Amino acid sequence: MVSAQKGQVRVITGNATGAYGAMLCRPDVIAAYPITPQSEIAEQLAQFKADGVIDSEFVEVEGENSAMNVVLAASVAGGRVFTATSSYGLVFMYDALQETSGFRAPVVMVNANRETPGIHAVSSGQQDMISARDAGWVQIITENDQEILDQIIMAYMLAEDNDILLPVMVNYDGFYLSYLAEAVEIYQIEDVDKFLAPLKKQSPRQKLVPGVSQGCGTHGMEMGYVEARYKHTQAMERVKNKVDEIDKKFGDYFGRYYGGQIEEYRTDDADIIIIASGSATGTARTVIDAKREQGIKVGLIKLRLFRPFPAERLIQALKGKKAIGVIDRSICFGWKYGPICMELKVLTQELGSVPILSYIDGLANLDITIPHIGRVVDEVNEAAKGKPYQDVTWIPMEE
Amino acid sequence: MVIKHKNIFKTQSAWSNADEKMLCLDTGSWRTSRPVLDKDKCNYCGLCALFCPPQCMNDMGDHYEANLDFCKGCGICANECPRKAITMVPEGEFTDG
Numbered sequence: 454m455v456s457a458q459k460g461q462v463r464v465i466t467g468n469a470t471g472a473y474g475a476m477l478c479r480p481d482v483i484a485a486y487p488i489t490p491q492s493e494i495a496e497q498l499a500q501f502k503a504d505g506v507i508d509s510e511f512v513e514v515e516g517e518n519s520a521m522n523v524v525l526a527a528s529v530a531g532g533r534v535f536t537a538t539s540s541y542g543l544v545f546m547y548d549a550l551q552e553t554s555g556f557r558a559p560v561v562m563v564n565a566n567r568e569t570p571g572i573h574a575v576s577s578g579q580q581d582m583i584s585a586r587d588a589g590w591v592q593i594i595t596e597n598d599q600e601i602l603d604q605i606i607m608a609y610m611l612a613e614d615n616d617i618l619l620p621v622m623v624n625y626d627g628f629y630l631s632y633l634a635e636a637v638e639i640y641q642i643e644d645v646d647k648f649l650a651p652l653k654k655q656s657p658r659q660k661l662v663p664g665v666s667q668g669c670g671t672h673g674m675e676m677g678y679v680e681a682r683y684k685h686t687q688a689m690e691r692v693k694n695k696v697d698e699i700d701k702k703f704g705d706y707f708g709r710y711y712g713g714q715i716e717e718y719r720t721d722d723a724d725i726i727i728i729a730s731g732s733a734t735g736t737a738r739t740v741i742d743a744k745r746e747q748g749i750k751v752g753l754i755k756l757r758l759f760r761p762f763p764a765e766r767l768i769q770a771l772k773g774k775k776a777i778g779v780i781d782r783s784i785c786f787g788w789k790y791g792p793i794c795m796e797l798k799v800l801t802q803e804l805g806s807v808p809i810l811s812y813i814d815g816l817a818n819l820d821i822t823i824p825h826i827g828r829v830v831d832e833v834n835e836a837a838k839g840k841p842y843q844d845v846t847w848i849p850m851e852e
Numbered sequence: 853m854v855i856k857h858k859n860i861f862k863t864q865s866a867w868s869n870a871d872e873k874m875l876c877l878d879t880g881s882w883r884t885s886r887p888v889l890d891k892d893k894c895n896y897c898g899l900c901a902l903f904c905p906p907q908c909m910n911d912m913g914d915h916y917e918a919n920l921d922f923c924k925g926c927g928i929c930a931n932e933c934p935r936k937a938i939t940m941v942p943e944g945e946f947t948d949g
Binding site for chain 2: 555556557558618658659665666667668669670676677679680681684688
């Protein structure tokens with residue numbers, strides 16, 4: 454496949470990018486319900502429909518639970534589908550989320566990360582997606598507007614692959630990226646068609662057909678249930694390499710590479726590593742560069758794939774490092790560490806007795822600032838020298 | 853890990869086909885009573901088949917008969933039959949149950 458033509462560069466918000474990303478993939482059915490900070494996606498897609506830019510069926514639903522059930526049904530009927538949500542919306546579709554993954558329906562959904570119920574926070578944070586981590590979805594975290602667009606295209610390539618057949622949630626920091634306007638290259642739709650064309654060459658997936666008596670997801674008791682769950686977890690394992698493969702193909706064609714499961718920045722000769730995700734990784738790169746100039750051999754890992762957890766890639770990148778700092782934009786009820794840190798600690802056997810420092814920052818719209826990440830680098834650097842360190846630090850609570 | 857399990861589903865997801873085997877397990881074993889039809893009363897209206905929750909009433913051409921591999925014995929067909937042609941009979945009265 455030769456490379457794509459140049460796209461049109463427009464300055465648009467993360468939300469609008471989400472809508473453009475969906476539009477480029479020509480979904481058959483779209484169903485979405487407005488919720489801050491995602492509403493603009495649903496509005497923009499409705500505008501596309503009104504203007505005749507898309508010929509998708511646009512279903513106006515009465516809530517997020519219906520939105521997910523509509524796209525699930527349309528997906529099981531063989532369609533390509535899209536929806537978007539955030540926070541309370543994601544919580545409201547919780548049962549439907551599990552139905553969707555259990556049906557192995559290749560739904561693509563954008564989730565604008567926002568704090569979740571309990572304390573009524575209309576603010577950014579990854580708690581919504583983190584709380585849905587066991588819903589059986591693939592979860593990918595993006596850093597900027599361009600990556601949102603690119604990841605939506607890659608998400609269809611992943612979800613609809615016959616080796617995978619899993620729903621994919623494309624996440625980005627709500628309020629930060631949702632309303633941030635950046636220059637985004639919007640590819641020619643014909644090029645996106647070409648990129649996604651291999652999906653059509655696969656044998657068609659089983660679908661509901663009028664007049665044929667069949668069911669999906671019904672009555673999976675005893676060994677039927679066990680078998681379906683086993684296949685689901687095996688497919689999750691296959692996602693990891695597939696994400697890397699698709700990233701390579703996407704980069705070769707459109708010219709942008711994201712590293713697949715994780716992006717490594719100055720990690721090769723690094724002694725210590727900082728792990729971050731989402732929009733904060735841009736800030737982190739700036740800090741890494743500054744600290745490098747001070748002589749600290751620090752590298753950065755941007756976690757892109759959260760579910761399935763990219764264990765093998767992380768082990769490869771972290772092996773032999775002297776200390777690791779993990780910045781989480783969410784919390785974990787039941788463990789004192791942040792969720793990404795907690796998951797990383799599962800790899801302790803492979804990584805050896807390396808200090809892993811957990812940092813909670815950026816909750817509820819608080820910025821993960823340059824001084825914050827600078828502090829993390831300094832403390833992790835001290836821990837690498839064998840000095841005593843604090844296990845978990847809630848950065849805003851110490852200011 | 854050595855897998856001894858023989859796959860029930862041909863596909864990745866749990867698809868079932870009513871024309872072959874409707875469900876992936878034999879729900880007939882749950883039954884404590886079964887629908888027995890009085891053919892003289894039946895006028896082949898099809899309401900029993902329409903209301904049957906697991907859709908296990910087989911069309912026999914001039915009447916309907918429950919597929920006992922899947923009939924859970926809920927009795928909805930007997931309840932819905934306008935001519936009271938279906939009676940729920942306890943499984944204990946049958947030797948094949």
